[in-house]
Amino acid sequence: MVANASEFNEINFDTILPKLKNQNRTSDEDKELSSMMDGMYFTEKYLKDLNFSKLTLKNLTFNGKIIINCKFDYSTLxxxxxxxxxxGSKDGETTFNWAILEGTDFKDTEIWNTSFYGAYLKDATFEKSQMSGVSFVDSILLNVRFDKSLFELYAGVTDFDGAIH
Incomplete structure (x- = not known):
């Protein structure tokens, strides 16, 4: 079942933007920000240089967004x-290093220069996605679908070295 946008709360981007740009948040600030973002979707088209690291993100929607130089390291999605x-982009990396991703949907997504180093992915879908320069090194992939996905050698090799799948 695909949820309608009306089932989500719209994020007031001006309220959370300074918090997402902060590279030195405390654990209490991370908990508050995680709580604010639960079940919400972004209305902004471009998300650049944002720090989602160490957050717990549930039912968050990034559909159709351009996400560049963002960090999701040590997060739970x-x-x-x-x-x-x-x-990601040809000129900037987005990272999900050591993140936990469960039930996350990357269907019909273009992924460039993105690292999932040491990440744990369970029941994730990359169906019909295009990937270039993506790394799953030392990741654990359980029931992850790549049906009809395209792995390109542009901007680097997509790498599964040491991944358990």
């Missing part, structure tokens, strides 16, 4: 949607 998004 549960049932998040990136359908039709562009993650």
């Amino acid at each position: 549960e049932n998040c949607r990136f359908q039709g998004a562009q993650i």
Whole structure:
């Protein structure tokens, strides 16, 4: 079942933007920010240079967004949607290093120069996605689908070295 946008709360981007740009948040600030973002979707088209690291993100929607130089390191993403998004770019890396991703949907997504180093992915979908320069080194992939996905050698090799799948 695909949820309608009306089932989500719209994030007031001006309220959370300074918090997402802060590279030195405390654990209490991370908990507060995680709580604010639960079940919400972004209305902004471009998300650049944001720090989602160490957050717990549940039911968050990034559908159709352009996500560049963002950090999701050590985060937990549960049932998040990136359908039709562009993650990373030829000129900038987005990272999900040591993140936990469960039930996360990357269907029809373009993913460039993105690292999932040491990440734990369970029940994730990359169906019909295009990937270039993506690394899953030392990751654990359980029931992850790459049906009809395209792995390109542009901007680097997509790498599964040491990944358990």
